[in-house]
Amino acid sequence: AEVYRKGLKFERPPFTFQTTDWEPQAKEVLSASAWGYVYGSAGQRETHNKNLAAFKKWGIIPNRLVDANYPDLSTTLFGEKFQSPIAIAPVGVQKIFNPEGEIATATAASKEGVLYIMSSASSTSIEDVAKANGEGPRWYQLYWPSNEDNDITISILERAKKAGFTVLVVTLDTYMLGWRPSDMNNGYNPFLRPDSIGVEIGFTDPVFQRKFKLKHGKDIKEDLGTAAAEWARTIFPGRSHGWDNLKFLRENWSGPIVLKGIQTITDAQRAVAAGMDGIVVSNHGGRQQDGGPSSLEQLPKIARAVGDKISILFDSGVRCGADIAKALALGASMVLVGRPYVYGLSLGGEEGVRHVLKSLAGELSCTLHLAGIPGAGRDILNEDCLVREV
Ligand code: FNR
DSSP states (O other): OOHHHHHHHHOOSSSOOGGHHHHHHHHHSHOOOHHHHHHHOOOHHHHHHHHHGGGGEEEEOOOOOOOOSOOOEEEEEETEESSSSSSEOOOGGGGGOOTTTTHHHHHHHHHHHHHHEEETTTTSSSHHHHHHHHSSEEEEEEEEOOOOHHHHHHHHHHHHHHTTOEEEEEEEOSSSOOHHHHHHHTOGGGGOOTTTTGHHHHHHHHHHHHHHHHHSSSSSOOOOHHHHHHHHHHHSSSSSOOGHHHHHHHHHSSSEEEEEEESSHHHHHHHHTTTEEEEOHHHHGGGGGOOOOOHHHHHHHHHHHHHHHSSSEEEEEEOSHHHHHHHHTTOOOOOEHHHHHHHHHHHHHHHHHHHHHHHHHHHHHHHHHHHOOSSTTTTTTTGGGGOOOO
């Protein structure tokens, strides 16, 4: 409501309110490599394009004379109440988009009451992100090293716990990077930069430091290039874990665990059987495997199958407030946003991310209110509020 009223007073925003403008505007300010990295999706961008198109198959049908005030945007997960159903999706190497990187985003999230999910591939350490995020809610996303690096995983989980990250999000779709023509054409891998921007978590990890010295006979600082390659190999080991390995994470993480990258009912049921607390229905914004369905079309099926047994979060293709309303209605309790806030970060640092979060929350609130839907919680907003268009 606040954003909407300010918008009507024509206070000048840092950049436009039209969310479709953000991508071309960000392209103007970014280097070709950084732009290629954020925009880049796998293969022919089929999954990516389907992610966006899927939202248009659903229409929000308004109810009238519902006698309601501005809607309640809060949502509850794992017994904790969140002010907003929007979350910052884990995105690595944010310093390639703005020198403030994760510090700007984690500060913006905290100021907007939005959950910050920190990436394993961050260009800022766990401890510095926690400091910037202050009292804000924060979760840690794990790129899961292979079993021979379990000591590194344990060290990182301990650091995250100590720094106040409450939930562990384990990304399952990225044990190797996807086939991304934009990065390959640019000869660009943000994890192998000479300034080692993408590997801060590894470089600040005592166990990784010790293992590197044992293997290479020198300190990380003496050979940043080799160390960067070693960390990239550690978090993208090229080999997938199996369902049994989740026991190891359960033993070494005391809070809730969420699996990110689930796309089938069967895997969602396996997550329930493995005692997981939540799943993110996600295809990584179409950046990993191409030729798949949209993430949104998988959501209602999965929600119907396991929605009463496990918390369901969603991402991939969300670009505006109405998209968020649709994902919530189709079964998500929390909706993660990736590229839109990266564009905001590129355009205006902390203020830019805040503008994106305000725009999305403002439009979500407006959409729900005008549709006569009094809140974003699972008990209020559900599939009955929508109809599928043909
Ligand atoms: C990502 N994503 C991602 N996911 C993850 O689990 N760990 C990570 O480090 C990253 N890094 C990353 C970098 C960039 C530049 C992008 C755009 C995305 C995926 C992210 O969390 C999310 O799943 C998608 O971004 C959602 O799709 P949209 O919102 O970008 O369409």
